[in-house]
Amino acid sequence: MNDDQITNSRVVVPLDDYDPIEIFGDEPDPSRIAEYGMVWRPKDIHFGIRAERDGRLVAHAGLVVLPVSIGGRRAELIGLGAVAVAADLRGRGLARTVVDGALAHARGLGPRFAILFCRPDKAELYARLGWQPLTGPVEVDQPTGPAVMPLRTMWYPLHEGARWSGEALRLHSLPM
Template identity: 80%
Template structure:
């Protein structure tokens, strides 16, 4: 794909509606996390990249404001999730573009940090995008009660100079 072809995908727009099937198809485990048995919270805000001129959705990232406690102190974080890039468009910077676009909006929502949960094989991608690992276990809500998140948890500063406070992270909702 040439640079000219990539530029037609570079505009991140808010989406009124979103279904992961537009990008990932309708398989039983599109994000490859079912083995962990977690119940996930839907995202409240959706951002995507569409091709021109057909309008095909080729990348997505979703956001949700999360109630959490960090070392026992209640606060809010922005949860980033549902990041997806169409298989035929991977390797061209669309993940970076759609995540950056979603984070630009996240900065307007107030919380100082964003978090995400990812499979270990995706942690390097997010590290290249500036995300950092959260040390220690993370507790999340599940229908059966609190559970330890089995996936990697990473954080991102949404504002200049924001430093992760450290301590135990407890999500007071389903994970996103």
């Protein structure tokens, strides 16, 4: 697919659901996160970009509202996850477009911050999109009890003037 065929399909649309097979086919672990041994929570809200020519899903981002504690105080954050771009279309700005579309929706959900978990090799991509690394360990729920998240945690301000306090983060749910 060439750039002309996706230029007009850069509209981010809500999706009822998301199946990674739409973007990756039957690849068993397209995000390469199985090696970390975590159990993941599905996303509740989905956004995608479809190719104009054939309607194929070429990019996806999902959101979930997360119950958390920040420095011991209960709060909610928006979790961004399942960011995916079809392999043949990477490097064309679709990740930025679908993430920006999802974050535009997230701003209306209330929480001041969004977070994501990513492999270290993807941190630079998210930094270019405005995400900042969270320092210190992040604890998440797992079926066997609390566990330290082995992936990089990054945060994003959803509202003007929102600044991360630097306090410890604890998810009271499976990670997204």
